[in-house]
Amino acid sequence: MSMGLAFFGARIMDVKTLCLGVLSLGDASGYEIRKMFEEGPFAHFHHASFGSIYPALSKLLEAGQVSCTVESQDGRPDKKVYAMTESGLEAFRTALRKTPDDDKVRSEVMFMLFFADHLEDEHLTEIYDAYTDRHRFFIEKMEELSSEGLSRGRKFVRGFGMAFYKSVLTYLEENREAFLRGAKGEGWRDLESIRECMTITNEAEKRLNAGDDQ
Amino acid sequence: MSMGLAFFGARIMDVKTLCLGVLSLGDASGYEIRKMFEEGPFAHFHHASFGSIYPALSKLLEAGQVSCTVESQDGRPDKKVYAMTESGLEAFRTALRKTPDDDKVRSEVMFMLFFADHLEDEHLTEIYDAYTDRHRFFIEKMEELSSEGLSRGRKFVRGFGMAFYKSVLTYLEENREAFLRGAKGEGWRDLESIRECMTITNEAEKRLNAGDDQ
DNA sequence: CCAATATATATCGATTTGATATATATTGGT
DNA sequence: ACCAATATATATCAAATCGATATATATTGG
Numbered sequence: 001m002s003m004g005l006a007f008f009g010a011r012i013m014d015v016k017t018l019c020l021g022v023l024s025l026g027d028a029s030g031y032e033i034r035k036m037f038e039e040g041p042f043a044h045f046h047h048a049s050f051g052s053i054y055p056a057l058s059k060l061l062e063a064g065q066v067s068c069t070v071e072s073q074d075g076r077p078d079k080k081v082y083a084m085t086e087s088g089l090e091a092f093r094t095a096l097r098k099t100p101d102d103d104k105v106r107s108e109v110m111f112m113l114f115f116a117d118h119l120e121d122e123h124l125t126e127i128y129d130a131y132t133d134r135h136r137f138f139i140e141k142m143e144e145l146s147s148e149g150l151s152r153g154r155k156f157v158r159g160f161g162m163a164f165y166k167s168v169l170t171y172l173e174e175n176r177e178a179f180l181r182g183a184k185g186e187g188w189r190d191l192e193s194i195r196e197c198m199t200i201t202n203e204a205e206k207r208l209n210a211g212d213d214q
Numbered sequence: 215m216s217m218g219l220a221f222f223g224a225r226i227m228d229v230k231t232l233c234l235g236v237l238s239l240g241d242a243s244g245y246e247i248r249k250m251f252e253e254g255p256f257a258h259f260h261h262a263s264f265g266s267i268y269p270a271l272s273k274l275l276e277a278g279q280v281s282c283t284v285e286s287q288d289g290r291p292d293k294k295v296y297a298m299t300e301s302g303l304e305a306f307r308t309a310l311r312k313t314p315d316d317d318k319v320r321s322e323v324m325f326m327l328f329f330a331d332h333l334e335d336e337h338l339t340e341i342y343d344a345y346t347d348r349h350r351f352f353i354e355k356m357e358e359l360s361s362e363g364l365s366r367g368r369k370f371v372r373g374f375g376m377a378f379y380k381s382v383l384t385y386l387e388e389n390r391e392a393f394l395r396g397a398k399g400e401g402w403r404d405l406e407s408i409r410e411c412m413t414i415t416n417e418a419e420k421r422l423n424a425g426d427d428q
Numbered sequence: 429c430c431a432a433t434a435t436a437t438a439t440c441g442a443t444t445t446g447a448t449a450t451a452t453a454t455t456g457g458t
Numbered sequence: 459a460c461c462a463a464t465a466t467a468t469a470t471c472a473a474a475t476c477g478a479t480a481t482a483t484a485t486t487g488g
Binding site for chain 2: 018025026040108117119126152163184191204
């Protein structure tokens with residue numbers, strides 16, 4: 001039973017829930033949580049910054065969904081280590097029972113590559129190669145990691161990321177010359193094509209909905 | 215010369231620039247621009263909602279970077295059709311000369327799959343299969359599209375999307391049983407692994423930076 | 429001394445999201 | 459008749475988040 005995009009719901013993962021997710025793995029400070037969303041594996045499929053994490057942790061504290069202990073450290077400022085409470089675990093579980101939102105991607109690189117004809121050749125090449133390196137970098141980094149003691153979810157997400165990054169790297173490598181050397185000025189139909197694309201989306205989803213009623 | 219993530223800059227594509235990008239292809243209304251970012255090909259790598267598009271168009275109008283004509287329609291409300299001016303084209307070109315930000319992804323599905331052990335089997339299966347369908351749907355839809363009259367950028371981005379969606383679909387199909395039937399409760403090392411992941415990221419980038427100085 | 433970097437917490441103005449309001453029109457269900 | 463749903467349209471508002479900034483402790487290098 002194919003559903004297209006009809007399955008997906010509204011956004012459920014606010015930063016409070018993201019923090020609870022991290023804390024479900026073990027205690028952590030606000031700074032550490034932010035690092036996980038900036039540099040750790042979560043960065044590949046979510047995002048959260050200081051401006052949202054600290055207020056979220058405050059709210060979780062008020063709501064009794066986390067507890068907090070201040071720890072001193074040698075040569076570093078004190079840190080607040082947060083732990084999830086039973087109430088927090090329940091809130092996290094409740095959030096996970098909902099229907100997830102559809103994926104959202106923001107890629108300035110892809111936007112720029114779309115408008116390649118407006119870019120100078122050197123700049124375009126530079127961006128293209130940096131993007132290729134980025135994917136290569138992630139693959140190499142993931143290959144250094146051990147799989148021991150990981151949950152099935154963690155393993156799955158890593159495998160998914162490897163598959164995705166490898167396929168993109170291959171595509172970038174195989175299409176570099178054709179793209180960078182490609183003829184310019186041929187996009188007379190780009191806007192028409194976008195409108196066509198949207199028409200097809202609507203018709204495809206109507207077909208799906210009609211199928212659902214039978 | 216491998217750069218890891220060091221190449222990428224700060225965020226440059228605000229909604230004004232996104233609108234200019236669309237208008238560089240031809241005239242469009244605010245509603246139409248939003249549709250392109252919700253249902254058209256831009257939706258795969260960018261996002262913009264009414265609450266940001268209309269204020270952005272107002273600012274572009276004030277700045278003389280777009281012009282606007284009101285058109286009446288039969289059976290529908292009047293619409294404002296925006297066109298990019300020379301000044302707008304220059305602003306767009308200026309934005310495109312900057313160093314793009316790194317990609318940002320938000321996927322509630324991936325977050326949930328990461329925490330699979332917290333989900334009920336039926337819900338997990340439902341999400342997994344809907345996600346698989348989603349990718350299949352995009353592939354089918356893209357296959358219906360014509361390539362005639364497209365710019366190299368547009369063609370490249372479509373090919374990239376196809377490669378990416380196909381590889382993900384394959385991974386989802388091949389790993390479904392193993393993942394959904396996988397053993398639970400084995401994530402005793404998930405947090406440790408995330409910390410390891412971040413350490414490796416830092417070390418890898420330090421190696422790269424050391425390489426840069428020679 | 430200053431900049432850069434790292435670990436820490438916290439905040440603020442700017443931007444965006446997502447919901448809502450209003451308008452015009454159609455269709456289908458109660 | 460009324461309401462909900464849908465589509466095309468413009469516009470706005472409260473909530474959430476971003477990204478920059480501030481402060482603190484410490485180290486290293488120019």
